[in-house]
Amino acid sequence: GVPPALVLGWHRALARDHRTPATVARLALPLVLITVALSAWTTMDRFDDHPGPTGTAAALTVRAEHGLGDQEARALIEADDRVGTVHPGLEIAALVPGQTGTIGLRGIGGRDDPYPFPVVEGRAPERPDEAVAGQGLLDLLDVRVGDWVRVTAGEHPQILHIVGRGIEPENSGRVISTSLDTLRQNDPGLSPAFHQVLLKPGADPEEVRTALLEASRGLLDIQEATTPGDRFSPVLGVVVGLVAVLALIGLIELSTAVGGSVRAGERDLLALKAIGLSPSQITAVTLTAIGSTALLAVTVGAVLGVPLAHWLIDAEARSSGIGAGVARTPSGPHLLLLAVAAVLGAVCLALLPAARATRRRFADTVNAVG
Structure with missing residues (x-):
């Protein structure tokens, strides 16, 4: 046929x-x-x-300026009904054994409301002292997911259990991320330097950014989250x-x-x-x-x-x-x-x-x- x-x-x-x-x-x-x-x-x-899956779950990064306090900044952010979750965070330089250069030590969110770290290997941190690392850090220390590492920020050492690996475009992947509460265990004086803002589904980051800038009257520095695609x-x-x-x-x-x-x-x-x-x-x-x-x-x-x-x-x-x-x-x-x-x-x-x-x-x- x-x-x-x-x-x-x-x-x-x-x-x-x-x-x-x-x-x-x-x-x-x-x-x-x-x-x-x-x-x-x-x-x-x-x-x-x-x-989200490539390391940037938050849509906006907000920093308080002109002496605005952490609680006041958070109140301004949460006043917009398009904002889903606000996670306080900070990033500091830290040292690791055997290395003269610094790595990025990042703390975001708390144990009661953890930041949704995207991971491609292992899992997200759930308990105290657990962390997610970038590939650059794993290669630098010759460790893998499941190992413990020691990092020192200032005079305060942090011993962290790497339970996951994330896609980390910053600092050549030499970044380790945990909860802000974990960092405060050894250094209670740490205070948030920024807030990671997750928006509700369907919200436009540019529109929310513009609205928050107008509402804060210049007291907030708001940047849209960058992705590897921007580079x-x-x-x-x-x-x-x-x-x-x-x-x-x-x-x-x-x-x-x-x-x-x-x-x-x-x-x-x-x-x-x-x-x-x-x-x-x-x-x-x-x-x-x-x-x-x-x-x-x-x-x-x-x-x-x-x-x-x-x-x-x-x-x-x-x-x-x-x-x-x-x-x-x-x-x-x-x-x-x-x-x-x-x-x-x-x-x-x-x-x-x-x-x-x-x-x-x-x-x-x-x-x-x-």
Whole structure:
């Protein structure tokens, strides 16, 4: 029940032509690289669209100015009904054994109302002395999730149990975070330096920021939470350019594959006419052959490109201290759109040459075969 043009086209592309593996490999290479580039784009978009899992659960960071007290600042923030939770916090420089440089020691929230530290390995702190560390700190101290570490802030040592690893873009990942109550155990004089503000679902951070600035009359310094995507936004232009260059390379390889398929069709032209195929059916044979080759190349590109992209992005994030677990690959619909675009592009590119080949005169066809 399958049209003969499709059967003959599949046979030419997949069963008979010994050049097909090389053609597929040449077409798949730019598609693999395009998949990697799109994965990098998807990862950077995720930082902006879903910042919670990447280390920034709070939407706003608020600091009191001009002598405004902690309680007064908190009252001003909580007066806006779009504010969900307010977590007091501070970050101080600390020393670790065997290192001359400092790390970031962060305390946010309390035991009764803990800050929702996003973690990609282990779990969030739940009990006293538990903490979440960045990959940079784990590498610096050569420890892992589950170990205990000693950090010293001023004259006050803190012994913390690392129960989770978070995506930490600040200070090359050399940050350890716990609750403010845990830090106050050894240093009761610590006071909040800022407040992390979590908004209710649907609230716009810019609108809330503007409203709080007006309500406080300049007594609050309010900044929207930064994400790793803010740093990588200039890279998006490079990714777009890279995808365009790779698409051009793929188009050139596709043109070469179309030429080879059309020449193969010319050798079969007499035989196809002899078995009664019409010119449109003969054209369909060539289009099916090149479309099948392009589809196979897209499949190989996706199968190889997705895991390669995941590995490369996580390896780069780990080496930079941000930490593995940030990589995201294009969604199924996006990969399907890439496949459809590649196959349709191949068919459209082959349409005119294939149609011309079927109209060649008998003598020209004999000469081509010879």
